[in-house]
Amino acid sequence: MSDVNEPTNQPPVDTEASTKPPLDTRIGKDSPFTFGQRFLEKDEDVFNHNAWDHVEWGEEQIKDAQELISKQYDHPVKDFDKALYNANPAKYWDIFYRHNQENFFKDRKWLQIEFPDLYRVTAEGYTEPTTILEIGCGAGNTFYPVLSQNKNPNLKIHACDYSKVAVDLVRANETYEPNNAKGIAHASVWDLANPEGQLPENLEENSVDIVIMIFVFSALHPDQWKQAVHNLQKCLKPGGQILFRDYGRYDLAQVRFKKGRLLDDNFYIRGDGTRVYFFTEDELRQIFCGAAVKGESDEALVEPTGPFVEEKIATDRRLLVNRKKHLKMYRNWLQAVFKVPN
Template identity: 70%
Template sequence: MFEEISAPVEGVTEKVVLKETKPPLDSRIGKDAPFQFGQRVLADDNDVWNHNAWDHAEWGEEQKVEAETLISKQYENPVEEFDKKLYNGNPAKYWDIFYKNNKENFFKDRKWLQIEFPVLYEATKADAPPVTILEIGCGAGNTMFPVMSQNENPNFRIIGADYSKNAVQLVKNSASYNPEIAHACVWDLSNENLELPETVEPESVDIIIMVFVFSALAPEQWVHAVNNLQKILKPGGQILFRDYGRYDLAQVRFKKGRLLDDNFYIRGDGTRVYFFTEEELRDIFGKFFQEERVATDRRLLVNRKKQLKMYRIWMQAVFKKPLEN
């Protein structure tokens, strides 16, 4: 099993580390031993300081009010209008710089996808039907390569598309890149001309993966992105989605000079990030897609030394394109 451990720092793009986990042993109670994903639930508040992380964290009015209070202070010092135009005018520039500064060894393979989205790995089985997978925001290939490494399907194809040319080059330069079944290309998900990624035909993709991708778009770009998604996806095809949720620790920690717009921020490296609610996701994707699952993944992180409680909140969803429009 794998657990997603995140260490957000205000103004710095979040680095995600994947830690292999095993079922808990009684002798490990009170220690930070690995544990089975999703099984550490806080049943008694008196036990909160026993571990560094708790799954399925309860979220009450007290936590919401505290988060809203901190976020309200961000409105006192938003991003200056000149800088806002600068960041929104050429967002690809900052992602290019990010991938130039952070090579492929900075990122960890997202093997947790096998737990969260098993349909990806079902598509790699030897007896699986022909399948085409498109990962949007492929980065350095940390979703593509774990999936490819398990493939036994002779009719398997995966395409990685990213806003950043430097990210795409990292994928192509990797020893794991196999052009016989994979293709990587530069592509803007939010382009207004309905231009599709290289080698991708209309309604030709069975599965679209978007992990921490949609949050990089400005709200006015969402409509263009969804138009492109519905043009690409086959009837019956699925979108696998994971991204940042409203009141996540990363949002609450932003200080002055980072707020671009409501729930939309600029990090210290110039990249943008939005924090979603379930209702927003239903509004964004509901025009073209059926909701298979929309959920909020909350985790309570604990700093036992400082006696601090910190909440991580992610949105996870699966949308399906109807067989008939």
């Protein structure tokens, strides 16, 4: 269930960029960090470039987004259509990949910077037995780059997707060999939120070291979150990690939805029939770690009761501009690392 709306072409380095934001505001290592360093220091400079990184949102931006979203409630998806979309979401992902297969493949090169652990276990000299599971593999945008540069002779990498068409695309790749010289690679159809708690094909319970979920969880109905987390817990071994990236609340994609697209609070149907949810950081804490937010007060969050521990949650905000029309467009993504306690 990989999403083509993810960022692909990152802004180039600005030679006049000033001090970087504190390291604890970003996930991943700082060097070699070759993008994400263009900062807007003066408002009058906003239309000098097409994009700015690490842009802070003020009350004005939040208010504008909330007003646009509130209008969506005037024309939600009709109940009949809502039931139709929710009944068989795999059908729409199959159609999506069938229609877009020529638009792939885009290598997610930013993964090496944002999630260094993913490449640490595949580096030269690393020989520890390691199992990686990519959920929502799409056409293999992560699966193949990781596999192609792997130097770990004891790596196993599994790719799975809700869409059979997506998995067929992975298997059709000329470099796909289930038992190749660079490790054991396998691709299969799997429903992350399957109620039976079945694991992906050829995977044993509590055997996975790293789970990758890039623009995947947002495709699930909120009613499926609990089961999905349970299934993830069954996959991962003690100390295992989830590398997560997805849509954040008030992202441009959310505020742009028009009439007849709102399925539920912050949950939408796209024009191609695929679904998408827009998260907050606190929601992710609640979903994966069991932390309950105590309203708007200053009280601390309750002790986590979920299966995972938060290693990092961060918000990646970008400001895109249309220099010709003088339009400002805000992108908002959430990135996180969750860990199974040892």
